[in-house]
Amino acid sequence: MSIFSRIRDVLSPPPGPSRAVFQLDGDAGKVLDALRSVVDPELGRDVVSLGMVRAVSVEAGRAVVDLCPTTAGCPLTGWLTTACTGAAEEAGFPAEVRVVTEPPWSPSDMEGGG
Amino acid sequence: MSDAPEGSAAPPGALVPLRLVAAPLLLGFLAEAPGWLLVAAAWPTHGAWYGSPGLRAGLHLVTFGALVLPIVGAGWQLVPVVTARPLGATAHRAAAWANGFVVAGAVLLWTGLALGWPLAAAGSAAVATGLLLRAAVLVPALIRARERVGMRAWLVSAELALLAGLGVAVHLLGVHLGAWPPGDTITEVYAHARALGAGWAGGYVVGLGALLLPMFALGREPGQGILGALALAWYAGLFVGSAAGWGVTAVAVALLLVRALGGPRAALSGAARGGGPGLVQARLALVGLATAGLGAVGGVDPPLVGALALAGWLVPAQHGLATRVVPFLLWAHVLADVPTGRRPAPATLVSTRLAWLQVGATAGGAVLLAVGLGSGTPVSGRVGALALGLAALLHLATALGVALRTYTHWRRAQALPGTEAP
Numbered sequence: 001m002s003i004f005s006r007i008r009d010v011l012s013p014p015p016g017p018s019r020a021v022f023q024l025d026g027d028a029g030k031v032l033d034a035l036r037s038v039v040d041p042e043l044g045r046d047v048v049s050l051g052m053v054r055a056v057s058v059e060a061g062r063a064v065v066d067l068c069p070t071t072a073g074c075p076l077t078g079w080l081t082t083a084c085t086g087a088a089e090e091a092g093f094p095a096e097v098r099v100v101t102e103p104p105w106s107p108s109d110m111e112g113g114g
Numbered sequence: 115m116s117d118a119p120e121g122s123a124a125p126p127g128a129l130v131p132l133r134l135v136a137a138p139l140l141l142g143f144l145a146e147a148p149g150w151l152l153v154a155a156a157w158p159t160h161g162a163w164y165g166s167p168g169l170r171a172g173l174h175l176v177t178f179g180a181l182v183l184p185i186v187g188a189g190w191q192l193v194p195v196v197t198a199r200p201l202g203a204t205a206h207r208a209a210a211w212a213n214g215f216v217v218a219g220a221v222l223l224w225t226g227l228a229l230g231w232p233l234a235a236a237g238s239a240a241v242a243t244g245l246l247l248r249a250a251v252l253v254p255a256l257i258r259a260r261e262r263v264g265m266r267a268w269l270v271s272a273e274l275a276l277l278a279g280l281g282v283a284v285h286l287l288g289v290h291l292g293a294w295p296p297g298d299t300i301t302e303v304y305a306h307a308r309a310l311g312a313g314w315a316g317g318y319v320v321g322l323g324a325l326l327l328p329m330f331a332l333g334r335e336p337g338q339g340i341l342g343a344l345a346l347a348w349y350a351g352l353f354v355g356s357a358a359g360w361g362v363t364a365v366a367v368a369l370l371l372v373r374a375l376g377g378p379r380a381a382l383s384g385a386a387r388g389g390g391p392g393l394v395q396a397r398l399a400l401v402g403l404a405t406a407g408l409g410a411v412g413g414v415d416p417p418l419v420g421a422l423a424l425a426g427w428l429v430p431a432q433h434g435l436a437t438r439v440v441p442f443l444l445w446a447h448v449l450a451d452v453p454t455g456r457r458p459a460p461a462t463l464v465s466t467r468l469a470w471l472q473v474g475a476t477a478g479g480a481v482l483l484a485v486g487l488g489s490g491t492p493v494s495g496r497v498g499a500l501a502l503g504l505a506a507l508l509h510l511a512t513a514l515g516v517a518l519r520t521y522t523h524w525r526r527a528q529a530l531p532g533t534e535a536p
């Protein structure tokens with residue numbers, strides 16, 4: 001590995017695989033599709049393709065969504081949580097949206113690898 | 115664009131009361147342009163940089179307007195984002211008091227610089243009280259947090275630099291009031307500018323920039339370890355090392371933040387994709403920082419390094435970040451609960467034409483100012499200061515335009531049936 005590659009890796013570590021979910025089957029898939037209607041107002045893209053949705057599960061008709069904001073502590077986190085809850089409920093699934101920050105969001109989490 | 119369900123009430127999240135941010139920010143935006151005009155009027159014809167009352171007043175209007183007041187206001191909102199923890203109601207009450215001291219003190223200080231030193235001393239005392247109260251609120255929150263140790267190192271170091279800068283200011287004021295015999299005034303003025311400009315304001319601009327630039331560009335936050343190491347090198351260069359040491363660190367910081375801006379722009383939509391005028395200006399500011407750093411390494415005169423840092427880095431960095439932060443905050447406070455379909459995106463609240471003109475005027479003004487200082491050509495320096503004054507007016511107009519558009523959208527939403535106030 002050249003010295004330049006080492007410096008580049010220190011400044012910006014190579015991205016790992018995405019930790020987000022982009023496709024699911026059954027009821028979880030319906031919830032995920034509904035979450036695609038929630039658009040981050042600042043970035044102009046939906047939370048699923050941004051790679052903010054880490055997990056979706058549905059048990060007894062109730063959805064649990066793990067949402068990782070692109071920036072931990074982002075002031076819009078509460079708004080996004082409410083929007084995701086509303087979108088899932090519109091799809092027929094009362095939902096609990098949990099905010100997760102570890103591991104932190106990275107551009108490589110985006111659909112298509114950012 | 116589809117987001118929250120109709121009529122939903124979003125929880126406030128980590129938003130602090132808008133008045134805590136808006137009051138210092140607005141006064142700052144109002145003060146910057148008159149400051150640059152005073153600098154232009156008082157530009158020395160024979161290099162007599164020290165002791166000019168007009169220049170001193172102008173620079174204090176510029177530095178308070180472009181840096182101190184915006185950092186005080188924005189810090190209440192952004193430090194909790196760095197720490198990922200809200201400040202709490204008691205801290206908000208203290209913040210209101212701190213803002214009151216800083217805002218009233220700034221007005222007294224500016225008035226005193228025109229009318230007499232006792233008033234300036236009273237204003238300085240009020241500003242110092244406000245800044246120290248603010249530090250007393252923010253530093254414990256920064257130390258207690260677990261997130262982002264590198265960014266927090268910049269912000270805590272900035273508050274330590276504040277103590278040094280205020281100490282020198284007290285001595286300079288005492289000399290002017292006749293309380294102490296004069297020392298090496300030029301060295302003290304350098305130390306004051308270094309501690310409060312590169313130390314306090316610079317620490318906030320780098321620390322918060324490392325948060326905001328990747329946030330807006332969808333880039334990756336810089337590694338906290340390297341950020342912390344650069345903070346150490348930066349403050350060592352400022353206070354115990356050499357100007358060249360600081361200069362090398364400044365170039366490294368600029369390179370690190372350029373990396374943080376390298377987000378996947380193709381993945382974004384609309385104004386977010388190109389970054390808009392705000393992020394373009396933030397990039398230009400990093401060029402200014404690197405240029406100031408290279409100037410320090412090359413041993414150019416401290417006033418020129420200072421001018422490059424102020425007009426080429428700090429001022430455009432604040433203008434650029436504010437161009438993104440102000441619409442975002444107003445949107446979050448006022449328009450977030452407006453129903454889908456009637457709610458604009460934050461980026462559309464900005465008049466891009468005004469913002470681009472501001473970017474151009476700031477960049478042109480910084481170049482002319484540096485040429486005027488570097489070549490000893492007063493006319494270039496004066497025109498540069500005038501261009502920066504124009505840029506400050508455009509910046510103010512952009513911010514007021516955002517407020518007006520926000521209000522207009524809010525009124526329209528209220529006028530439609532089935533819509534209630536957030």
